[in-house]
Amino acid sequence: xxxxxxxxxxxxxxxxxAARLASIPSFQRVNSYLRDAGTRRKSRSGGSDFTFGNPHxxxxxxxxxxxxxxxxxxxxxxxxxxxxxxxxxxxxxxxxQLLLDVPFRPEDIYLTTGxxxxxxxxxxxxxxxxxxxxxxxxxxxxxxxxxxxxxxVPVKVRxxxxxxxxxxxxxxxxxxxxxxxxxxxxxxNPTGRVYPPDLLRRLAELVETASSKLxxxxxxxxxxxxxxxxxxxxxxxxxxxxYPHTLLAYSYGKTHLSPGQRVGYLALPPTMPDRDMMEPxxxxxxxxxxxxxxxxxxxxxxxxxxxxxxxxxxxxxxRDRLTxxxxxxxxxxxxxxxxxxxxxxxxxxxxxxxxESLARRDVYVLPGVxxxxxxxxxxxxxxxxxxxxxxxxxFEAAIEESRHGLAT
Amino acid sequence: xxxxxxxxxxxxxxxxxAARLASIPSFQRVNSYLRDAGTRRKSRSGGSDFTFGNPHxxxxxxxxxxxxxxxxxxxxxxxxxxxxxxxxxxxxxxxxQLLLDVPFRPEDIYLTTGxxxxxxxxxxxxxxxxxxxxxxxxxxxxxxxxxxxxxxVPVKVRxxxxxxxxxxxxxxxxxxxxxxxxxxxxxxNPTGRVYPPDLLRRLAELVETASSKLxxxxxxxxxxxxxxxxxxxxxxxxxxxxYPHTLLAYSYGKTHLSPGQRVGYLALPPTMPDRDMMEPxxxxxxxxxxxxxxxxxxxxxxxxxxxxxxxxxxxxxxRDRLTxxxxxxxxxxxxxxxxxxxxxxxxxxxxxxxxESLARRDVYVLPGVxxxxxxxxxxxxxxxxxxxxxxxxxFEAAIEESRHGLAT
Numbered sequence: 162x163x164x165x166x167x168x169x170x171x172x173x174x175x176x177x178x179a180a181r182l183a184s185i186p187s188f189q190r191v192n193s194y195l196r197d198a199g200t201r202r203k204s205r206s207g208g209s210d211f212t213f214g215n216p217h218x219x220x221x222x223x224x225x226x227x228x229x230x231x232x233x234x235x236x237x238x239x240x241x242x243x244x245x246x247x248x249x250x251x252x253x254x255x256x257x258q259l260l261l262d263v264p265f266r267p268e269d270i271y272l273t274t275g276x277x278x279x280x281x282x283x284x285x286x287x288x289x290x291x292x293x294x295x296x297x298x299x300x301x302x303x304x305x306x307x308x309x310x311x312x313x314v315p316v317k318v319r320x321x322x323x324x325x326x327x328x329x330x331x332x333x334x335x336x337x338x339x340x341x342x343x344x345x346x347x348x349x350n351p352t353g354r355v356y357p358p359d360l361l362r363r364l365a366e367l368v369e370t371a372s373s374k375l376x377x378x379x380x381x382x383x384x385x386x387x388x389x390x391x392x393x394x395x396x397x398x399x400x401x402x403x404y405p406h407t408l409l410a411y412s413y414g415k416t417h418l419s420p421g422q423r424v425g426y427l428a429l430p431p432t433m434p435d436r437d438m439m440e441p442x443x444x445x446x447x448x449x450x451x452x453x454x455x456x457x458x459x460x461x462x463x464x465x466x467x468x469x470x471x472x473x474x475x476x477x478x479x480r481d482r483l484t485x486x487x488x489x490x491x492x493x494x495x496x497x498x499x500x501x502x503x504x505x506x507x508x509x510x511x512x513x514x515x516x517e518s519l520a521r522r523d524v525y526v527l528p529g530v531x532x533x534x535x536x537x538x539x540x541x542x543x544x545x546x547x548x549x550x551x552x553x554x555x556f557e558a559a560i561e562e563s564r565h566g567l568a569t
Numbered sequence: 570x571x572x573x574x575x576x577x578x579x580x581x582x583x584x585x586x587a588a589r590l591a592s593i594p595s596f597q598r599v600n601s602y603l604r605d606a607g608t609r610r611k612s613r614s615g616g617s618d619f620t621f622g623n624p625h626x627x628x629x630x631x632x633x634x635x636x637x638x639x640x641x642x643x644x645x646x647x648x649x650x651x652x653x654x655x656x657x658x659x660x661x662x663x664x665x666q667l668l669l670d671v672p673f674r675p676e677d678i679y680l681t682t683g684x685x686x687x688x689x690x691x692x693x694x695x696x697x698x699x700x701x702x703x704x705x706x707x708x709x710x711x712x713x714x715x716x717x718x719x720x721x722v723p724v725k726v727r728x729x730x731x732x733x734x735x736x737x738x739x740x741x742x743x744x745x746x747x748x749x750x751x752x753x754x755x756x757x758n759p760t761g762r763v764y765p766p767d768l769l770r771r772l773a774e775l776v777e778t779a780s781s782k783l784x785x786x787x788x789x790x791x792x793x794x795x796x797x798x799x800x801x802x803x804x805x806x807x808x809x810x811x812y813p814h815t816l817l818a819y820s821y822g823k824t825h826l827s828p829g830q831r832v833g834y835l836a837l838p839p840t841m842p843d844r845d846m847m848e849p850x851x852x853x854x855x856x857x858x859x860x861x862x863x864x865x866x867x868x869x870x871x872x873x874x875x876x877x878x879x880x881x882x883x884x885x886x887x888r889d890r891l892t893x894x895x896x897x898x899x900x901x902x903x904x905x906x907x908x909x910x911x912x913x914x915x916x917x918x919x920x921x922x923x924x925e926s927l928a929r930r931d932v933y934v935l936p937g938v939x940x941x942x943x944x945x946x947x948x949x950x951x952x953x954x955x956x957x958x959x960x961x962x963x964f965e966a967a968i969e970e971s972r973h974g975l976a977t
Contacts, residue, residue: 171786174843176697179850182857192852195652215649220642228640228866234628240827241623244603274682274831278859289584290698290720306857312698312720378579419648421865423682435582442587444600448711449590449718451686453859456867457829458636 182306190531191302208523209552210544214350214501216418217545223469224417231461243457244447245272252464253426257411260388261399264431271443272460274423276386276412277307278453282427283382283408284311284342285446286439292341294382297327299504299532301350301384314339317533325352325495325504326360329367336371342380342408343368345400348387351532351539352504353480353497355391358398365404372406381407386425389416389470391499392477405432413463415501416470418543424459424466476501479542479549490557503540504529508563512538518562522555590714598939599710616931617956617963618949622758622909624826625953631877632825639869651865652855653680660872661834665819668796669807672839679851680868682831684794684820685715686861690835691790691816692719692750693854694847700749702790705735707912707940709758709792722747725941733760733903733912734768737775744779750788750816751776753808756795759940759947760912761888761905763799766806773812780814789815794833797824797878799907800885813840821871823909824878826951832867832874884909887950887957898965911948912937916971920946926970930963 182188194212210217234240250267257265273279288294290312296304297320308315318331332343345364347356364381372379383400388411391397401407412425433439447453454460483503484496493506507515512528512535519526519538529537544552590596602620618625642648658675665673681687696702698720704712705728716723726739740751753772755764772789780787791808796819799805809815820833841847855861862868891911892904901914915923920936920943927934927946937945952960 171780171784174786174846175850176693176695176700178697179694179854180846183849183853185853188853188856213650215646217645219645220648224648225640225642229637232633232636232640234633237625237627238623240628240632240825240829242621243829273859274864275860277856281859285584285718286587287584289586292584303856306853307859310693310854310857372579376579378582417648419865421648421651421868423860423862423864438582438588441591442583445590445593445596445714446587446718448596448685449714450859451681451689451715451861452683452831454831456682456831456864457827458866459864460829 178310182309185305185309187302187531187533188306194527194531207551208525209548209555211524211526211540211548211552214415214418214420214541214543217543217548220419221417221471224419227462227465228458230465231458240457243460244454245270245444246460246463249460249463252467253428256467257409257428260397261402263399263401265428266431269429269431271427271447272455273425273427273447273453274455275414275420275425276384276410277303278423278450279410279412279425279427280304280344280382280384281307281311281450282443282446282453283410284308284313285450286408286443287380288313288341291339293337293339294342294344295332295335295340296344296346297332299351299529299534299537300344301346302531304344313341316340319534320352325349325354327356327364329360329363332364333367333371336375336379338375338377340371340375340379341377342382344382344384346384347399348391348397348497348499350387350500351502351527353495353500353502355395355397355498358402361398361400361403364400368404378406383407383409385409386412386415387500390473390476390501392473392480393498395498397499401428401430405430405434407433413466417466418471422459424455424463476542479544479546482549483540483542486553487556490560492556492560501542503542504537505540507536507538508560510536512536515559515563518559519555522558524552524555524559586718590717593713593717595710595939595941596714602935602939615959616933617952617960619932619934619947619952619956619960620949622823622826622828622949622951625951625956628827629825629879632827632874635870635873636866638873639866648865651868652862653678653852654868654871657863657868657871660875661836664875665817665836668805669810671807671809673836674839676848677837677839679835679855680863681833681835681855681861682863683822683828683833684792684818685711686831686858687818687820687833687835688712688752688790688792689715689719689858690851690854690861691818692716692721693858694816694851695788696721696749699747701745701747702750702752703740703743703748704752704754705740707759707937707942707945708752709754710939712752721749724748727942728760733757733762735764735772737768737771740772741775741779744783744787746783746785748779748783748787749785750790752790752792754792755807756799756805756907758795758908759910761903761908761910763803763805763906766810769806769808769811772808776812786814791815791817793817794820794823795908798881798884798909800881800888801906803906805907809836809838813838813842815841821874825874826879830867832863832871884950887952887954890957891948891950894961895964898968900964900968909950911950912945913948915944915946916968918944920944923967923971926967927963930966932960932963932967
């Protein structure tokens with residue numbers, strides 16, 4: 162290494178924006194849990210890991226074979242730059258059309274490196290620094306960093322405590338002249354609630370009325386990462402069916418339980434007004450945000466990936482087993498209707514203490530404090546059957562202990 | 570589809586930031602060229618495509634086999650969320666250590682979805698909205714959208730016209746109290762220049778002096794996407810060898826001529842001061858920018874990808890063939906020392922007219938106007954040998970025609 166000029170001690174090692182992001186409390190907590198989870202995974206086996214929506218069984222052969230097939234080059238441009246690939250867009254549009262009964266076209270699909278990028282793309286397409294984004298607690302814990310990175314202002318409201326439904330009055334009360342979008346997440350992470358169509362219709366009316374009253378369009382951003390993960394034959398409904406100013410964010414990472422592979426999209430309904438402005442804005446951002454298009458291989462695989470999913474019936478059986486068993490132990494479990502998660506009231510008000518009591522018994526769940534709603538804990542149904550069976554005595558012992566006061 | 574509430578015509582279809590990005594002139598020109606290139610590719614074969622750094626020969630078997638091997642799941646977490654994977658970081662650090670003789674460690678490597686994301690990550694790590702970023706013309710044409718998306722201000726200076734070296738006086742003159750970083754791109758796109766160590770040393774001194782004088786740290790952002798693509802046995806030198814406040818952006822997309830696969834990194838030298846602030850800032854941004862970590866498959870492949878590259882000798886032979894032939898026709902070609910590109914003075918001042926004259930002869934190059942330096946055109950050496958041989962009569966005819974006045 163060559164000689165270095167003397168380094169003077171000058172202010173401003175990192176940007177204010179980066180420093181602020183690094184200091185978001187909920188983000189720091191999640192990061193610390195992520196690190197701990199990695200350490201735990203390396204240090205031991207035999208525990209029951211209900212923390213993150215990660216796989217705990219080998220990937221499906223069909224998933225691997227699909228990628229293997231897509232890897233075989235069919236022309237000299239196989240690994241050239243890819244933007245919104247035609248075949249991928251067409252397959253995604255057809256699939257979404259079937260799911261939602263909305264006539265999506267290929268040009269309505271903007272491919273991204275997964276759900277995070279799709280949500281960030283939606284936020285930046287409609288929001289300017291200082292604009293407010295409303296979302297409901299408990300939320301996916303990474304809305305806040307995405308909103309702050311975009312220079313936007315998070316505005317948080319509570320959901321209905323008993324039903325886990327959106328609290329429309331709270332959303333209406335939170336709206337101001339700076340409101341630019343409301344994030345809707347159904348099937349919900351962490352509550353597992355799938356919002357009924359009537360609720361979505363009333364939300365659409367509320368947002369339309371507020372837009373008119375405030376003199377500015379308020380968008381819905383529909384985070385539908387779990388829209389294929391619904392139980393009991395329930396039909397999923399999307400806000401996009403009720404409100405044309407909806408940006409729909411989707412990720413294949415849930416449908417195939419492969420969150421480390423990055424492919425998803427932002428979709429606009431064909432009825433979205435102002436398409437002539439919206440389209441160049443989105444394609445510009447896809448590049449300027451750091452080329453957020455999914456890689457070539459995943460684009461080629463996408464039409465085949467649309468044809469299958471993980472075993473949703475297996476998730477449902479896990480949900481039933483845990484709901485029944487925990488219910489009979491005295492946990493007040495609300496049976497989730499979709500997503501990977503159950504959001505369970507903690508038997509004691511201090512959810513962190515309770516999750517630590519479970520952790521001492523090798524059962525790992527996430528405390529509600531990570532979702533800004535203390536007093537709950539989240540269970541991920543991506544834990545495998547062995548983990549679930551092994552966990553039951555621990556769940557029983559922990560609630561029993563809680564009745565006599567937790568050891569700390 | 571359900572009934573929709575009436576849509577009132579309200580202001581603000583897209584954000585101001587998105588609208589501004591969509592309207593950057595150089596960006597629009599590049600986008601329009603990209604679209605045309607796609608159309609051209611579909612509509613005809615037999616032309617010589619020297620436009621973008623895309624492959625025009627089948628992918629290497631070893632590249633495909635490396636990804637195939639990485640696809641085989643070795644545990645149930647194979648496609649789980651991946652952040653800065655240990656094995657990938659270690660391989661990248663070792664390789665960079667060999668290349669630059671700088672003792673990079675695994676924890677100095679922050680993995681990204683390619684070079685765009687690495688540059689965006691660097692910009693946002695050090696720059697706050699309103700901060701100025703200096704770079705030299707002709708530039709890679711997407712610095713401007715990345716800088717603007719980050720809320721930063723592009724400040725452009727010219728390189729030395731004859732040598733294509735950085736104009737240090739121009740850089741010094743452009744510095745203000747808002748200057749936060751200088752982007753350095755060597756081997757350079759589009760000029761093919763590899764900056765000599767003495768120039769980099771003087772640049773380091775200049776930036777250190779300016780930082781002290783202005784009372785604020787000015788960073789270098791070293792865009793080294795082509796640092797493995799150098800000719801004639803030349804040794805590549807990085808700014809990171811001379812200035813510890815350098816953020817190094819790298820992409821595997823050039824080394825393997827697979828720009829549609831997205832993997833790269835941002836690296837900090839071990840001597841970078843203020844690491845305790847820098848590290849959480851970068852990892853926070855990796856998530857908040859939209860989860861810019863490369864996907865699981867490419868992370869697993871990375872250690873093997875470090876062991877080979879495209880045939881740089883073949884690129885060098887193409888460079889020689891084109892330099893010699895075009896030179897003998899009367900083009901004033903400067904022989905590039907690295908990268909994929911040759912930047913050739915247009916025989917007539919109107920580079921767009923000249924490239925159109927070539928296009929009428931089925932030879933496609935990019936006009937200097939796309940690089941904000943009219944009077945040149947760029948040739949990509951990723952065109953194959955057939956394309957090169959077929960192009961020679963067209964280059965000859967076009968320069969001949971230019972001597973008598975171009976047809977328009």
